[in-house]
Ligand code: GDP
């Protein structure tokens with residue numbers, strides 16, 4: 327899509343980097359204290375006289391926003407206008423498929439596509455549950471892909487999957503997200519540490535978030551704060567919508583507000599008994615439902 331507004335491609339607390347519609351990149355400040363642009367935002371901005379910086383005066387309406395709870399339990403926006411969530415799991419650390427399911431449900435919640443990437447195939451130590459989990463994701467329509475950031479296997483296919491999209495990479499710490507990004511972009515990315523060092527001691531200009539251009543087209547957001555975040559919980563009624571196969575089977579439940587736990591005539595439970603819905607995914611659903619119930623006073 328052709329956009330006429332500048333795009334936020336990096337945030338360093340209150341400083342931003344913008345890509346102008348012509349491709350040029352400029353530094354920017356934000357007008358006022360209330361405006362909180364994030365990577366992926368389209369903004370209104372104008373050059374500041376006698377300065378290299380631009381001034382961001384407004385944020386264009388967002389297609390969606392990815393949020394996580396901050397320390398006070400409020401949702402904090404981390405990135406905007408996400409078209410695809412790339413959820414990474416790996417041979418090590420041992421995959422936690424519940425975490426993958428939770429990210430996938432966050433993608434459903436914001437209306438973004440999602441893909442499951444299984445990294446470190448070179449280690450050749452797949453648990454038996456891995457192939458099954460990946461098959462299950464594929465069966466419900468999520469693209470899945472095996473890769474090795476070390477050997478480069480599968481990275482080209484991942485590039486094709488991301489072509490033309492605005493994506494963000496998430497997953498447990500240590501699964502290889504930064505290694506995958508380095509492979510995809512072909513360059514070693516500046517880490518938070520190297521950037522603050524460059525700016526000199528005493529100035530904390532840590533990168534919150536960067537949006538990197540991919541050689542095959544498309545962009546991927548890399549954000550230390552997003553990488554292994556826990557997605558914000560949705561309201562109880564919406565947990566089921568995060569599991570697309572449960573949400574579609576639920577159409578046939580007797581009760582419109584069926585939570586698929588103890589209700590009679592539940593189409594979801596029938597589908598699980600028939601093997602049409604994965605029992606493992608259903609366990610994830612119940613776990614997220616319980617987690618949400620426990621914390622629902624905050625929602
Ligand atoms: P992140 O925390 O998800 O960003 O993970 P990193 O990219 O920092 O990688 C964590 C560790 O896994 C590092 O020691 C990497 O060298 C290693 N690693 C990443 N990708 C692969 C891979 O494909 N194969 C192997 N064997 N190790 C990998």
Ligand code: ZN
Nearest residue numbers: 579584586592
């Ligand atoms: Zn039901």
